[in-house]
Amino acid sequence: MKPIRLPEPPSPTSRGVPDIFEVGFLGAFIRRAVVIGNGSPSSENQSLGLVRALGLADKHVLYRVTRPKGGINEWLHWLPVSFHKILYYLIKQIILLTSRRKKLSPLPSENGGHGLGLASVLEADVKHIVGMARDTFEKDGPLLVVASGRDTISIASSIRRLASQNVFVVQIQHPRSNLNRFDLVITPQHDYYPLTPHAQQQIPQFLRRWITPREPPDRHVVLTIGALHQIDSAALRSAASAWHDEFAPLPKPLLVVNIGGPTRNCRYGADLARQLSTFLLSVLASCGSVRISFSDRTPEKVSYIIAKELGNNPNVYIWDGLEPNPQMGHLAWADAFVVTADSVSLISEACSTGKPVYVMGAERCTWKLSEFHKSLRERGVVRPFTGSEDMSETWSYPPLNDTAEAARRVNEALAERGWRLRL
Structure with missing residues (x-):
């Protein structure tokens, strides 16, 4: 039997590093991304633009956080998405019962859309994405998660909380509070307008605690002039x-x-x-x-x-x-x-x-x-x-070059963690 020959360790003058030594010597490589959208073209375009600028345009999967639509749902969009789905389910059951149709529909899962008449999409599911990030970490490295829009905040922050060692989570648009729930937040400068002296003059004192953001941006907030996009x-x-x-x-x-x-x-x-x-x-x-x-x-x-x-x-x-x-x-x-x-x-x-x-x-x-x-x-x-x-x-x-600048800052933040993109 021919003996198995292991690759030689790299010499100080070596120009290349064998794959077997990549993680140990240079840190982990990010090879893929998950985009979490909310169905809004303008929001999803920002996430896709960042992924494209990072060189992962062909190496990402799009998930969506979806809401029931039509009728009374148009009045419920101000609610958190999970509560919206449960409330709509209850309203639907009341209508079914009062119309003498006794059979109840199954209660939808927290992230799923079953029983709500939603379009068939790849639904953002925290457990699924966390499991994928953990199970494939050794083979494929960390998972980059990019989310944009209010409805994606709870999903993205939950993924980071449950798999912080396996993911790098970027939230686009200001998440309103607790910025430390994300590895990086990318948001326009005008989102911080409520903190300016001029804006404070327009806000009654009793309302100021409810206006976000509540404090200046810290070091892991990237400020842009406008919106990210896919144009370069x-x-x-x-x-x-x-x-x-x-x-x-x-x-x-x-x-x-x-x-x-x-x-x-x-x-x-x-x-x-x-x-x-x-x-x-x-x-x-x-x-x-x-x-x-x-x-x-x-x-x-x-x-x-x-x-x-x-x-x-x-x-x-x-x-x-x-x-x-x-x-x-x-x-x-x-x-x-x-x-x-x-x-x-x-x-x-x-x-x-x-x-x-x-x-x-x-x-x-x-x-x-x-x-x-x-x-x-x-x-x-x-x-x-x-x-x-x-x-x-x-x-x-x-x-304006906001998307490229945001991508540069993502690379810097990854490097601080010992990670980098492998394209």
């Missing part, structure tokens, strides 16, 4: 190639208009739509082409006014909402952008291109969203849209 130079080059046939023939300059929808801190309606239409008609003379996109949140009255005022112009194209979504093509080929002030995500993506970004309706925003727009204006990244712009004139700025 490589993605833009790929999109430019993929959308070449559609966008290259368009007359220049190309103005892309992204319209979101009103939010609690940025309220508007038909009045803003009429104003935006007037401003766009004013700049058409200096535009070669205009492409307009609405989001899922755009009210019908807003999209109707825009379409009525601009839809018949031969130089204006309004995306009909059908796939494929042209957003990546817009980012790659646009010469300038107009974005409604409500969407931090859309503005952050546009500002990552270094091209002119005009914001519509920022004066209607309040609270921390107003602080976000103020920070962008002070950096020279955006300008208000007034309708008097000459779109043939251009200006630039250093592109």
